[in-house]
Each structure stands twice: as structure tokens, then as C-alpha cells.
Amino acid sequence: AQRVTQPEKLLSVFKGAPVELKCNYSYSGSPELFWYVQYSRQRLQLLLRHISRESIKGFTADLNKGETSFHLKKPFAQEEDSAMYYCAGGDYKLSFGAGTTVTVRA
Amino acid sequence: ETGVTQTPRHLVMGMTNKKSLKCEQHLGHNAMYWYKQSAKKPLELMFVYNFKEQTENNSVPSRFSPECPNSSHLFLHLHTLQPEDSALYLCASSQVGGGTNEKLFFGSGTQLSVL
Numbered sequence: 526a527q528r529v530t531q532p533e534k535l536l537s538v539f540k541g542a543p544v545e546l547k548c549n550y551s552y553s554g555s556p557e558l559f560w561y562v563q564y565s566r567q568r569l570q571l572l573l574r575h576i577s578r579e580s581i582k583g584f585t586a587d588l589n590k591g592e593t594s595f596h597l598k599k600p601f602a603q604e605e606d607s608a609m610y611y612c613a614g615g616d617y618k619l620s621f622g623a624g625t626t627v628t629v630r631a
Numbered sequence: 632e633t634g635v636t637q638t639p640r641h642l643v644m645g646m647t648n649k650k651s652l653k654c655e656q657h658l659g660h661n662a663m664y665w666y667k668q669s670a671k672k673p674l675e676l677m678f679v680y681n682f683k684e685q686t687e688n689n690s691v692p693s694r695f696s697p698e699c700p701n702s703s704h705l706f707l708h709l710h711t712l713q714p715e716d717s718a719l720y721l722c723a724s725s726q727v728g729g730g731t732n733e734k735l736f737f738g739s740g741t742q743l744s745v746l
Contacts, residue, residue, distance in 0.1 A: 529673075557732040568635075568737045568738060568740070569721065570736075571734045571735065574732075574734070576732060611673075611674065613674075618687070619676065619735070620676075621666075621674035623673045624673070
């Protein structure tokens with residue numbers, strides 16, 4: 526079965542420090558991968574997707590087929606980055622990871 | 632209102648009740664989805680409708696009955712639910728549906744509590 530795994534449920538970093546959220550996938554075929562984010566009291570929304578190869582709010586994510594990973598990174602975390610982050614992917618059906626709660630401390 | 636709207640925001644029901652969740656999208660999308668978000672579990676896809684036709688039923692118990700009268704509206708009819716069905720139910724839409732490379736637009740969800 527296709528699966529997306531986020532090994533970290535909680536991640537706490539200081540403002541200005543780098544942050545990396547891990548995501549691994551386990552399915553064959555060409556992966557379609559996304560990061561969704563949910564800020565406090567807001568709805569779940571798309572942050573970025575790998576096909577766009579874009580940087581959103583300073584975040585980037587690189588698809589590593591060898592390691593079957595799609596980790597989300599930001600070199601300098603800001604307090605407004607505190608949120609719940611979900612990795613999602615699938616080759617024919619989209620699956621979500623369990624999510625990682627990020628807290629950026631001042 | 633633009634985007635994806637879900638009502639009610641909160642719902643408390645007994646196990647013998649019948650209730651319905653409603654979702655409406657004003658984005659001109661053709662695909663709509665129901666997801667279940669339980670505490671400590673990943674988002675679970677329940678149903679997918681594409682151009683009003685159900686294209687995915689992810690082994691959901693029959694006590695959950697979806698209805699999609701048109702591409703803008705999606706319902707989830709609930710009857711004889713169990714306490715373990717308590718969760719946040721999210722509706723989403725996408726442009727075409729069926730593929731995994733589409734951006735999903737989510738509603739705010741209905742927080743359901745089954746007593």
C-alpha cells in the first residue's frame with residue numbers, strides 16, 4: 526500500500542534556526558508530492574508541491590528518489606512558521622502523513 | 632463567500648440520530664472529497680466525487696452515506712454512528728479530480744462528537 530510517513534510528531538526550534546521536516550514515501554511509480562500547512566485557526570492549505578520546484582515562504586522541498594524522501598526545509602525559521610505540516614503524496618491516490626507540529630520559539 | 636464552506640462547524644449527536652454534513656464550493660471545481668481527521672491519525676480519504684460521480688469509496692462503513700447532487704455541493708449523511716466516529720470531517724475540492732497532482736482546497740471542517 527502506498528504510504529507517506531512523517532516520523533516527527535513535534536518539532537521545536539528557535540527563531541532564526543534552520544528547520545527540517547522529514548517525509549518519506551513508500552510507493553512505486555512517479556510520485557506526486559506535496560506539503561500542506563495548517564496555521565492556528567486556519568484551514569488546511571497547500572504550501573508547495575514538488576513539480577513546481579518553487580520556494581514558498583522561504584520553504585523548499587527536494588524530492589530524493591534514492592532515499593524516497595521529500596523533506597521540507599527552511600534555513601531561518603520565523604515565529605509565524607509555527608503550524609501543523611502535512612506531507613502528502615501518491616501515484617494514483619493521495620495519502621497524507623500524520624503531520625508534524627512545528628513550534629518556533631522566540 | 633468564496634472557497635469551500637462547510638456547515639455546521641460543530642455537531643454533537645447521539646448514536647441513534649441521523650444528521651447531515653454539508654459542503655459547498657464556489658471555485659468552479661469538478662471534484663469534491665470527504666476526509667476524516669482523527670486525533671493522532673493521518674488524514675483519511677473517505678470519498679471522492681468527480682463530475683458528480685463517486686470515483687472513490689475508501690472502504691467506508693455504510694453508516695456514512697455521501698451525496699453529490701451537483702459539482703458544487705457535497706453532503707455526508709450520518710446515521711447510527713459510533714463514538715469512534717468522532718472526528719473532524721474535512722471537505723475539499725479540486726479542479727478536475729481523479730489525479731494526484733492537483734491542488735486541494737479544504738474547508739474548515741465539521742467537528743463531530745458522537746455520544
